[in-house]
Amino acid sequence: MSADNALTLEQxxxxxxxxxxxxxxxxxxxxxxxxxxxxxxxxxxxIFGMVIFGGGAVQTVLLCVISAMVFEAMVLKxxxxxxxxxxxxAFLTGLLLAMCLPADVPFYLPxxxxxxAIVVAKHSMGGLGYNIFNPAHVGRAAxxxxxxxxxxxxxxxxxxxxxxxxxxxLGVLKLQGYDAVVQMFGGQxxxxxxxxxxxxxxxxxxxxxxxxVLGGIFLIYKGYIDWVVPVTMIGTxxxxxxxxxxxxGLFSGDPLFHMMAGGLIIGxxxxxxDMVTSPITKKGKIIFxxxxxxxxVLIRLIGGYPEGVCYSILLMNSVTPLIDRLCKVPSQKRRVx
Amino acid sequence: xxxxxKIFSKGIIQENPIFVLALSLCPAVAVSTTVVNAAAMGLAxxxxxxxxxxxxxxxxxxxxxxxxxxxxIISIATIVTVIELTLKAFxxxxxxxxxxxxxxxVVFAIILARAEVFASKNRVIPSFFDGFGMGFGFFTAMIxxxxxxELFGNGTILGFSVFGSSxxxxxxxxxxxxxxxxxxxLVGVYKIWNERIEKRSGAR
Numbered sequence: 001m002s003a004d005n006a007l008t009l010e011q012x013x014x015x016x017x018x019x020x021x022x023x024x025x026x027x028x029x030x031x032x033x034x035x036x037x038x039x040x041x042x043x044x045x046x047i048f049g050m051v052i053f054g055g056g057a058v059q060t061v062l063l064c065v066i067s068a069m070v071f072e073a074m075v076l077k078x079x080x081x082x083x084x085x086x087x088x089x090a091f092l093t094g095l096l097l098a099m100c101l102p103a104d105v106p107f108y109l110p111x112x113x114x115x116x117a118i119v120v121a122k123h124s125m126g127g128l129g130y131n132i133f134n135p136a137h138v139g140r141a142a143x144x145x146x147x148x149x150x151x152x153x154x155x156x157x158x159x160x161x162x163x164x165x166x167x168x169x170l171g172v173l174k175l176q177g178y179d180a181v182v183q184m185f186g187g188q189x190x191x192x193x194x195x196x197x198x199x200x201x202x203x204x205x206x207x208x209x210x211x212x213v214l215g216g217i218f219l220i221y222k223g224y225i226d227w228v229v230p231v232t233m234i235g236t237x238x239x240x241x242x243x244x245x246x247x248x249g250l251f252s253g254d255p256l257f258h259m260m261a262g263g264l265i266i267g268x269x270x271x272x273x274d275m276v277t278s279p280i281t282k283k284g285k286i287i288f289x290x291x292x293x294x295x296x297v298l299i300r301l302i303g304g305y306p307e308g309v310c311y312s313i314l315l316m317n318s319v320t321p322l323i324d325r326l327c328k329v330p331s332q333k334r335r336v337x
Numbered sequence: 338x339x340x341x342x343k344i345f346s347k348g349i350i351q352e353n354p355i356f357v358l359a360l361s362l363c364p365a366v367a368v369s370t371t372v373v374n375a376a377a378m379g380l381a382x383x384x385x386x387x388x389x390x391x392x393x394x395x396x397x398x399x400x401x402x403x404x405x406x407x408x409x410i411i412s413i414a415t416i417v418t419v420i421e422l423t424l425k426a427f428x429x430x431x432x433x434x435x436x437x438x439x440x441x442x443v444v445f446a447i448i449l450a451r452a453e454v455f456a457s458k459n460r461v462i463p464s465f466f467d468g469f470g471m472g473f474g475f476f477t478a479m480i481x482x483x484x485x486x487e488l489f490g491n492g493t494i495l496g497f498s499v500f501g502s503s504x505x506x507x508x509x510x511x512x513x514x515x516x517x518x519x520x521x522x523l524v525g526v527y528k529i530w531n532e533r534i535e536k537r538s539g540a541r
Contacts, residue, residue: 106505108505112507124521124522142509142514145508145509145512145515146507146508146509146510147505147507147508150505
């Protein structure tokens with residue numbers, strides 16, 4: 001709400017209508033309603049993470065969410081803005097950050113991560129609606145740089161079906177190759193099943209493909225996210241890994257594995273669709289999602305890190321203004337010309 | 338005397354080379370990971386910029402304006418070579434840490450800028466104070482950045498542990514990313530500070 005007011009004020013000061021960052025359109029949807037709906041869509045996957053990873057996951061989620069809201073209130077107080085932490089945006093940022101962390105991280109990681117997400121990535125750029133980068137992913141990226149060991153120490157599952165290893169499938173793929181991954185799950189069919197239901201090592205909220213996709217479909221049904229973004233991003237990853245991911249020539253990779261492993265599902269449905277940091281038009285969204293998918297595959301197959309969803313979305317965030325300029329809606333084009 | 342003080346002091350806050358003019362950010366990020374390296378780099382730049390301003394000011398009437406930049410570069414390169422050899426002989430460890438950035442002092446924007454903007458148009462004494470002030474501003478800025486980065490990125494200051502051994506260092510602070518974020522915030526702090534100074538002098 002406050003972002004919309006600030007935007008019009010800025011336009012008034014400029015005296016003209018400028019091509020500016022989203023949000024543009026006013027509708028009956030309010031920011032609190034959208035934010036809390038996204039939180040509800042994420043909850044099943046979070047609860048699933050808490051169940052399979054145990055008490056550490058509960059602690060991490062609570063620390064992230066509470067510290068994010070505390071930092072939000074503090075910054076709003078310092079900036080002399082109305083303290084509206086119940087609009088859910090800080091809660092959502094904290095929750096998304098927690099979902100991208102290993103379950104048993106030391107207590108200071110969630111707090112520092114929330115600080116970087118809320119204070120550095122969000123409010124230093126101007127607050128809600130003005131941030132260039134996805135705050136939760138900035139927090140995660142800073143934590144990976146700062147404490148690489150803690151951020152790659154994965155929690156073994158407390159409730160384990162047939163897997164004992166705590167290593168992530170993508171980590172095993174990077175270090176030991178595809179056959180070792182299949183072996184870890186005990187067969188290809190079991191691997192797909194475990195990946196789909198979420199019985200694998202990884203960050204606490206990214207494991208269950210089923211619950212995340214259900215949450216995403218709920219948001220698409222509500223009209224809060226555009227289906228082209230997840231479909232394009234996941235499709236791009238599938239096609240590119242199928243073409244280049246194999247060890248015996250072209251088109252020998254395993255697209256299903258790559259589409260379900262790592263943080264791709266949560267990234268494609270909940271991060272790449274962020275209203276503030278992704279393009280406005282449909283064409284722009286397709287370019288954005290394609291770029292995210294392509295960079296993810298580049299990092300996974302060629303880069304040094306096992307997983308690239310976080311960096312790919314951050315990199316594409318930085319070119320979002322350019323994509324928006326490239327794909328202007330007709331009325332804007334006429335006005336500029 | 339008051340005039341000389343003004344020339345000297347403007348480099349420290351109002352026209353701080355790193356935080357206000359935003360020049361020479363590359364070495365500021367690259368070598369400010371520890372206080373010692375930051376101080377060594379700051380001192381080297383302070384000496385080069387003062388000495389170069391003197392020499393440029395001395396020859397300002399002899400140099401043909403068309404070839405002034407090569408002449409300035411040769412002057413800077415001479416001084417940098419002297420410093421480089423001195424460091425190599427007396428402080429080989431610091432010399433190794435500074436690496437290529439010490440040689441890169443030759444093409445630092447701030448040194449060439451002071452020669453061009455100030456020393457080539459002014460007498461020797463004011464030129465020295467201008468260079469000394471700018472160099473001192475660079476030095477203090479480097480110390481400032483170095484202390485914060487070493488403290489949070491390594492848990493130490495000048496190699497002495499501050500937070501104890503249980504502190505888990507935040508590696509981002511000694512990586513370039515943390516350096517850039519920190520400098521961004523310090524630029525903001527200096528901007529607020531300068532606006533306050535201006536407001537106060539305006540009110541007077």
